[in-house]
Amino acid sequence: MSSEIRPPLPTSARTVFFVSDGTGITAETFGHAVLTQFELRFRQIRLPFVDTLDKAYDAARRINDAHNSDGQRPIVFSTLVKSDLSDVIRKSQGMHMDLIQTFVAPLEQELGVKSTHTIGRSHNMVDSEEYKNRIEAINFSLAHDDGQSHKNLAAADVILVGVSRSGKTPTSLYLAMQYGIKAANYPLIPDDFERNKLPSSLPPFRGKIFGLTITPERLSEIRHERRAGSKYASIENCRYEVNEAELMMKREGIRWLSSTTKSIEEIATTILQEIKPNRREY
Amino acid sequence: MSSEIRPPLPTSARTVFFVSDGTGITAETFGHAVLTQFELRFRQIRLPFVDTLDKAYDAARRINDAHNSDGQRPIVFSTLVKSDLSDVIRKSQGMHMDLIQTFVAPLEQELGVKSTHTIGRSHNMVDSEEYKNRIEAINFSLAHDDGQSHKNLAAADVILVGVSRSGKTPTSLYLAMQYGIKAANYPLIPDDFERNKLPSSLPPFRGKIFGLTITPERLSEIRHERRAGSKYASIENCRYEVNEAELMMKREGIRWLSSTTKSIEEIATTILQEIKPNRREY
Known part of the structure; x- marks a missing residue:
């Protein structure tokens, strides 16, 4: 019967964070695609609009707190365009998957142009x-x-x-x-x-x-x-x-x-x- | 005035491909977030449901054709879970951003479990x-x-x-x-x-x-x-x-x-x- 519901997956003790300078939708969509490759459920926390150093330190604190209470390091998917914000998250106790930095640097080289490092650019499209x-x-x-x-x-x-x-x-x-x-x-x-x-x-x-x-x-x-x-x-x-x-x-x-x-x-x-x-x- | 329309960006000669074993929505969402860091417009082609070797060779052919006609190598964002399919794309003449393989392997190590390599898992959720x-x-x-x-x-x-x-x-x-x-x-x-x-x-x-x-x-x-x-x-x-x-x-x-x-x-x-x-x- 097509309407059967799959049994729930075992729950991991890990927390997953999606950290973004915009809505976090890209980080979350992408993170889900990667995480569904594993037969585990994770506690998930989205931290959107992290667009200042203060907010980045706040996010890092939450990641470290989860590390302490879970006893395992959290998994962090981030789409932070500004490298100073991304640096703060990288220095936290999470396992950091930096979606932007991983791909933007090689693309800059390939295209021969610098990226604009514009925060939230991809969702800042109201006037387009x-x-x-x-x-x-x-x-x-x-x-x-x-x-x-x-x-x-x-x-x-x-x-x-x-x-x-x-x-x-x-x-x-x-x-x-x-x-x-x-x-x-x-x-x-x-x-x-x-x-x-x-x-x-x-x-x-x-x-x-x-x-x-x-x-x-x-x-x-x-x-x-x-x-x-x-x-x-x-x-x-x-x-x-x-x-x-x-x-x-x-x-x-x-x-x-x-x-x-x-x-x-x-x-x-x-x-x-x-x-x-x-x-x-x- | 908030309703002004931004002038169009200069168009790059490059073609961008989004290649996926599922709908391609993840590859496209993520690719857009990365590409909007550059002040360029790209011709974009989505190749969804690439879930057999035949279709992977077809996709590779289209990438190579674009290389020939553009005179520049295309940029390829892929979310192919099976590594044999991903290998075919990697050997094409595009610049390959492999979203799954880049992050799944380190996660397998971190979590201490193997990934399921299930094609289209993240969108195969009708019964959930x-x-x-x-x-x-x-x-x-x-x-x-x-x-x-x-x-x-x-x-x-x-x-x-x-x-x-x-x-x-x-x-x-x-x-x-x-x-x-x-x-x-x-x-x-x-x-x-x-x-x-x-x-x-x-x-x-x-x-x-x-x-x-x-x-x-x-x-x-x-x-x-x-x-x-x-x-x-x-x-x-x-x-x-x-x-x-x-x-x-x-x-x-x-x-x-x-x-x-x-x-x-x-x-x-x-x-x-x-x-x-x-x-x-x-």
Whole structure:
């Protein structure tokens, strides 16, 4: 059954710190990717906005305190652009993984230019075109969630279709938030199956339509969580809807994937590979 | 003016590749943090799902092709867990930043355990409790967007308040998507200012309320994009609303920040530091 939950991993006595002069999101994302290579759970502490020497000394103190109370040295992932701040952390009692210094110095040599050492640069993007696109895309995706609006579909980068609760909404929002992709989504409902046609506003945009499907068993589970015991959630109805939706997508030549065992990150990445919206290269 | 757009950076002749056995999101997030230390734009290509030797050779070929056509060696950020795949990329003509191998080997030594070398482990989380929490939080935040529902506010981790278009919706969705935080949001509107009271369902939950404010000038700009020339967007009305909202938040003892020059990542990080929802440590 796809909804089984993995047993919890054994817990390590170690504390992991993510130290950053910005939000710490990069340090944390990266640290997670490395730590999931180990079958252990760690106590995790994020220390964002460490952008002065005082705050760096504070962070070092917390790392040393964890060393004393855990009896093992903490693991520290840091993205501190200024080397004086990074030095303070390196001298603490943690095992220091310095993500910026490790790669920036060799890149300076390769590119033949000095880095700017600008604190928080990668997240200080409120005024950039890219950031505006992301906010605009979030608003677009919300306004075009669940077939709410047919206006301005020409501006959509991607139009997701699929039965109710197949994962369209979180995927649309993720595409918007992470990539600035304007993603509309339309449910395929029994009315469409009876008419044997896509929702009427969609055919002109076939090139950017992408389908999500799901196994009837998983769909029924998800729908029972929302409306226990309903016909809507029954396995018979889920089988009917999924079957009809897949037939329709085949007939219309719509590319699709099954969301059953995929995370929204994996679904979004696959969609971008398939649809190739103009503004980016994949 | 906070809405000025930075001039575009000079474009480098180099191509940057993000190569991953999973979605490539970690490689890309991390690569961006490093590359923004340089005042250059790069052509960027993401190669996700490189999980077989064949695909690794394909990736190496694309890297070599870019070398030939650019006349400079590409920069390659990779998160390939299996060392045979990573080896293929290392032997290509790119400058290889191997994010996993660089840090996993020292960690194996420090922890005294071997890594699992599981491909895509960090994004293969559909069945985990954490992933389910994220999806549930997205649904909660959507259902409680813009004061739509007063039901089940006890289950919210955070309740954002602020005038219309102060950034509540994207912040709520980001908190849900990135952290599995259930974030409701309520607009503060002229009715509330006239009654001189918070929306009536909120006072029992004061401990988890957080306010967003914004400068009247920026607010007026944003509102004009939505409803040009309206009273709603006029600078006089924006001054009135922002002033009343700030007075109310002060009187009610609500913590708040200005979203004017902050990204949703920065706003979300600050909120988590202030509100400290139960389930995580910050």
